Amino acid sequence: MILNYIWIGFLLIAFVIACFQWLVNGNLTLFTDLLNSTFASAKTGFEISLGLTGVLSLWLGIMKIGEKGGVIAFFSRIVAPFFSKIFPDIPKNHPAMGSIFMNISANMLGLDNAATPMGLRAMKELQEINPDKEKASNPMIMFLVLNTSGLTIIPINIMVYRAQMGAANPSDVFLPILLATFFSTLAGLVSVAIMQKINLFQRSIMVTLGILIAGIFGLMHLISQLPREEMALWSNFAAAFILMSIIVSFVVMAMLRKINVFEAFIEGAKEGFNVAIGIIPYMIGILVAIGLFRVSGAMTMIVDGIRAIVELTGINSDFTDALPTALMKPLSGSGARGMMIDAMKTFGADSFVGRLSSIIQGSTETTFYVLAVYFGSVGIKNSRYALGCGLIADLAGVIAAIVIGYLFFF
Numbered sequence: 001m002i003l004n005y006i007w008i009g010f011l012l013i014a015f016v017i018a019c020f021q022w023l024v025n026g027n028l029t030l031f032t033d034l035l036n037s038t039f040a041s042a043k044t045g046f047e048i049s050l051g052l053t054g055v056l057s058l059w060l061g062i063m064k065i066g067e068k069g070g071v072i073a074f075f076s077r078i079v080a081p082f083f084s085k086i087f088p089d090i091p092k093n094h095p096a097m098g099s100i101f102m103n104i105s106a107n108m109l110g111l112d113n114a115a116t117p118m119g120l121r122a123m124k125e126l127q128e129i130n131p132d133k134e135k136a137s138n139p140m141i142m143f144l145v146l147n148t149s150g151l152t153i154i155p156i157n158i159m160v161y162r163a164q165m166g167a168a169n170p171s172d173v174f175l176p177i178l179l180a181t182f183f184s185t186l187a188g189l190v191s192v193a194i195m196q197k198i199n200l201f202q203r204s205i206m207v208t209l210g211i212l213i214a215g216i217f218g219l220m221h222l223i224s225q226l227p228r229e230e231m232a233l234w235s236n237f238a239a240a241f242i243l244m245s246i247i248v249s250f251v252v253m254a255m256l257r258k259i260n261v262f263e264a265f266i267e268g269a270k271e272g273f274n275v276a277i278g279i280i281p282y283m284i285g286i287l288v289a290i291g292l293f294r295v296s297g298a299m300t301m302i303v304d305g306i307r308a309i310v311e312l313t314g315i316n317s318d319f320t321d322a323l324p325t326a327l328m329k330p331l332s333g334s335g336a337r338g339m340m341i342d343a344m345k346t347f348g349a350d351s352f353v354g355r356l357s358s359i360i361q362g363s364t365e366t367t368f369y370v371l372a373v374y375f376g377s378v379g380i381k382n383s384r385y386a387l388g389c390g391l392i393a394d395l396a397g398v399i400a401a402i403v404i405g406y407l408f409f410f
Contacts, residue, residue: 006368006387010289014296021297033295041291045284049276056272059117062247063099064268065261069254072098082208086189086198087139089129096125100143102246107365108151119147119370120275120377127378135382136375142192144374144386148365149188149393152181155362161341162358167349176355176404177362182216184364184397191389275377282376286368290331299327318410319402321347322356326398330391333366356405363397 018034021027066072075098083090083097090096099122106115122143130137136144155177162170193200200206254261293299307320322343329336343357367390375383 007285007289010293013298014292017296017298017301030296034292037291037295038288041287042284044291045287046280049280049283053273053276056117056120056276057269058272060121060272060275061265061267061269062250063102063118063121064271065254065259065264066098066102066246066250067095067268068259068264069250069252069257071250071253072102074098075101081204085202085205086142086193088198089137090126090139091129094125094129096122096129096139099125103143104146104151107147115147116373117272119143119374121271123374123378124271124275127380133378134380136380136384136386138196140375140380141384141386141389142196144370145188145192145389145393146185147374148367148370148390149181149185149397151185152177152362158340158358158362161337162344162349165341165344165349165354167344167354169350173355173358173362176359176401176408178216179404180359180363180397180401182213183400184393187396188389188393191392195385195389279373279376282372286372287332290335290368293331294328294335299324302327316406316410318352319356319405321353322360322402322405325357326360326401329360329364329398330367330394331369333369336361336366352405352409355409356402359401359405360398363401364394367391367394 014034018027018030021030063072072095073093077093079097079101080092083100084092087097087100099118103115103118103122106118123140126137126140126143127133130140155174158173158177159170162173190200192198251261254264303320303323306323307317310317310320325336325339325343328339340357340361344351344354347353349355367387371383371387371390375386
């Protein structure tokens with residue numbers, strides 16, 4: 001329901017701003033730009049969905065091998081003590097536990113191409129136990145918000161973009177991104193727990209969070225000891241090695257159980273194709289609305305307004321030049337990436353704004369995109385409070401990114 005209002009709101013705002021600029025400035029080209037953006041966004045939505053078809057088929061095929069080989073059930077048992085507390089409505093030893101764990105792990109490693117298929121599989125499994133097929137269940141909302149909070153240990157893509165833009169040390173944003181995503185995830189977890197009346201002070205939750213915090217700071221210490229030029233290299237190696245190890249373990253376990261590995265892969269790959277086709281309308285719809293909002297100039301007006309308010313308070317306003325990335329991130333991953341690259345191109349990859357844009361880009365996920373794709377893949381029409389909690393996580397991540405950016409680089 002809330003996506004319906006947002007979609008309508010974006011369209012109306014874009015049209016009103018275009019009319020205003022036409023009346024005030026005599027701008028006759030903006031309506032043409034808006035119309036062209038609808039065609040371009042629709043094409044982009046289809047191309048993204050088409051690109052997902054191959055990736056979804058591949059990874060859902062691999063996940064099917066893992067399911068039949070018993071590896072997913074093994075992961076489910078490992079995470080059960082913690083997940084059973086934050087996902088109390090999921091039955092014990094349900095396969096969704098393993099899929100959720102695999103999705104979150106892939107996100108933490110910065111493996112977007114692997115994370116999305118695993119997440120869509122988890123959402124499908126959660127839909128199977130959802131009593132109201134058109135309304136998001138509590139486990140779906142918790143999973144989606146944890147997904148959109150985007151806890152990332154190894155931000156490979158951002159380091160690659162920084163290297164391409166000429167950063168002297170592309171990995172210098174590694175620790176700030178890790179810290180910012182941690183606060184984003186924590187905010188998302190707490191906000192959903194409050195809505196679902198989940199007690200976060202249970203022993204298993206506190207122990208798991210303690211281990212996670214210790215692991216994050218331990219990894220930060222370990223990586224900080226590496227030569228700066230080797231950070232990105234080792235991060236890429238670790239992510240690729242872990243992912244390939246998962247694939248091989250799935251295949252080996254299936255072989256030991258005398259499973260026909262190739263047939264299992266084909267079965268899962270067919271599911272991936274069907275899922276990819278199903279999300280095309282949702283993808284096109286959300287990207288068209290976002291494209292209109294951006295082209296209309298609404299984003300620029302918001303940033304200029306925030307800058308004016310900040311300057312009135314006397315607070316340093318340098319961070320406002322990185323806000324386009326922050327405002328675009330919940331709406332469009334590719335749009336936010338473009339804003340980040342534009343900031344590095346305009347101000348320099350090693351400037352405060354260039355670095356801050358990179359931290360913001362890595363601090364959260366694309367909430368509207370994830371909401372449309374994940375819920376759209378299983379036909380959820382009422383997202384309840386999922387968007388609100390997701391945006392709380394986004395806001396916490398952006399605020400943390402700005403504060404950490406000042407601490408590290410200003």
